[in-house]
Amino acid sequence: MDATPTARQHCASLQEALTSFQHDGRTGLAEAAEWGRRLARVLPAGGRLLAAGNGGSAAQAQHLTAEFVGRYREERPPFAAVALHAETSAVTAIGNDYGFEQVFARQVAAHGRAGDVLLLLSTSGGSGNLLAAADAARDAGVRVWAMTGPPPNPLAARADAAVTVDSPSTATVQELHLVALHVVCEAFDEALTGAERRPAPAVLFSREAA
Ligand SMILES: O=C(CO)[C@@H](O)[C@H](O)[C@H](O)[C@H](O)COP(=O)(O)O
Numbered sequence: 001m002d003a004t005p006t007a008r009q010h011c012a013s014l015q016e017a018l019t020s021f022q023h024d025g026r027t028g029l030a031e032a033a034e035w036g037r038r039l040a041r042v043l044p045a046g047g048r049l050l051a052a053g054n055g056g057s058a059a060q061a062q063h064l065t066a067e068f069v070g071r072y073r074e075e076r077p078p079f080a081a082v083a084l085h086a087e088t089s090a091v092t093a094i095g096n097d098y099g100f101e102q103v104f105a106r107q108v109a110a111h112g113r114a115g116d117v118l119l120l121l122s123t124s125g126g127s128g129n130l131l132a133a134a135d136a137a138r139d140a141g142v143r144v145w146a147m148t149g150p151p152p153n154p155l156a157a158r159a160d161a162a163v164t165v166d167s168p169s170t171a172t173v174q175e176l177h178l179v180a181l182h183v184v185c186e187a188f189d190e191a192l193t194g195a196e197r198r199p200a201p202a203v204l205f206s207r208e209a210a
Pocket residue numbers: 054055056057121122123124125126127170171174
């Protein structure tokens with residue numbers, strides 16, 4: 001049975017975006033790896049990663065924080081990472097009382113500390129609640145990283161650094177973001193020192209240790 005032309009186009013679009021990502025030294029693979037290395041300095045020192053997105057990008061943000069709180073490949077201690085959209089009571093209360101645009105900004109003001117990192121994912125780079133979160137982060141001394149679709153866009157412009165995917169397809173942008181997030185995790189794990197990599201006591205509760 002043959003694949004449909006649409007399915008072939010989907011894969012071709014991803015392949016094209018992946019090629020650009022690999023060769024873009026400023027907003028592609030090299031930048032994502034740099035984020036992982038920087039997080040390897042921030043998180044073991046007690047800093048925190050906050051992440052947020054809407055819709056499919058919310059799922060991506062949550063995927064990333066799970067890699068840090070759980071683990072990526074190798075056993076290692078848990079690190080502080082929170083997906084803001086997953087705070088359902090906070091999101092609904094803030095949205096209800098202050099408006100949807102504030103759902104992330106108010107959480108950033110509550111949780112963000114100078115030196116922390118806020119990673120915002122958006123295919124359009126124009127979602128109002130993410131732009132407000134970026135502004136709140138700046139006020140709190142929190143570094144802002146944006147993963148977006150095609151540049152230029154308002155979110156990438158407000159961020160301290162951006163990984164951008166120059167594709168007109170939302171699906172392609174989201175799929176490439178997942179690749180970039182895993183690159184961040186790989187670079188993070190590689191950059192940890194031996195002592196930082198040593199499993200914390202929490203590993204006593206892992207299934208292997210039980
Ligand atoms: O996953 C998809 C489309 O693939 C949608 O759920 C999509 O994420 C939503 O429309 C978002 O609201 C789009 O927001 P953004 O990525 O432009 O910030």
